[in-house]
Amino acid sequence: GAVVSQHPSRVICKSGTSVKIECRSLDFQATTMFWYRQFPKQSLMLMATSNEGSKATYEQGVEKDKFLINHASLTLSTLTVASAHPEDSSFYICSASPRGSNQPQHFGDGTRLSIL
């Protein structure tokens, strides 16, 4: 149980393109989903916390106009990288927690974004 599906797994596109990444909890409802960014050989950096039906909470230094998050249902959150540029190239990972306190986060397989 507790499967999180993330799509697409790999994106290569030209500079200026907007890219949407989907994160779905397949067998549980997730009131909260998290979006991370991971640079090579580094740990995960939390970008934002996505709450169903409300605005996302962004971490300091993360541009909310660049990284648009929508959490429209209890099983789906999307991250849109608006007008992506080469410096946005990275590995993006989402996670979701089942309802209830102290529930572990379950992670998607990540999306490798490469902007040419």
Added chain:
Amino acid sequence: GEDVEQSLFLSVREGDSSVINCTYTDSSSTYLYWYKQEPGAGLQLLTYIFSNMDMKQDQRLTVLLNKKDKHLSLRIADTQTGDSAIYFCAENRAGNMLTFGGGTRLMVKP
């Protein structure tokens, strides 16, 4: 410095035991987690321990928690080449947010 710290690298021979260590700072953390990340993949939840426990064993994995010293360890018995990966410890904060260590790269030599 980071709130959660791990050593960067560990190398063991196949069949030996691996011990990955982690120190954390938030004494109010109720759960501590170990995740595994293989190249190009997301994080796989391996195990977690409640803060009022000292030890938890799950097949080849043993988690030890020293709450007084804020020290967490993951022992992998009979380490296999398939265990080669990066291992992250994490502590939970309010709102189910996690703070991750920097990750320990485990290399298993045949």
